[in-house]
Amino acid sequence: MKNLQLVIDANLDRAQDETWEDAPDMREMFIEDAVAAFRVMKQIEIGEGNFDFVADLDTSIRDEILDAVGEDLGWNFVNHEMGFFDDIEEAA
Numbered sequence: 001m002k003n004l005q006l007v008i009d010a011n012l013d014r015a016q017d018e019t020w021e022d023a024p025d026m027r028e029m030f031i032e033d034a035v036a037a038f039r040v041m042k043q044i045e046i047g048e049g050n051f052d053f054v055a056d057l058d059t060s061i062r063d064e065i066l067d068a069v070g071e072d073l074g075w076n077f078v079n080h081e082m083g084f085f086d087d088i089e090e091a092a
Helices: 002-016 024-046 052-056 059-073 075-081
Strands: none
Touching: 002 024, 002 059, 024 052, 024 059, 052 059, 059 075
8 A cells, every 4th residue: 555655645745835834725635635545545454345435535636546546456446446447447
């Protein structure tokens, strides 16, 4: 889950960036994105297969999470276990 952890870490780093010192709503968004990625990671670790909430995330973090999971576990996992990209077949 190396790549998914990188998504979590990157969003937590963004939340702490002084660029957002006067924009608490942006900091909150990055923290929420990190929490969403963490939730996906924990659900994978415990075998909880309900990833419906991912479809409701903003496009940017959703794509980051799906790309990370695809890199970590393969696109078949993203397709079959998470229910995204049904038309993608992983190369053998």
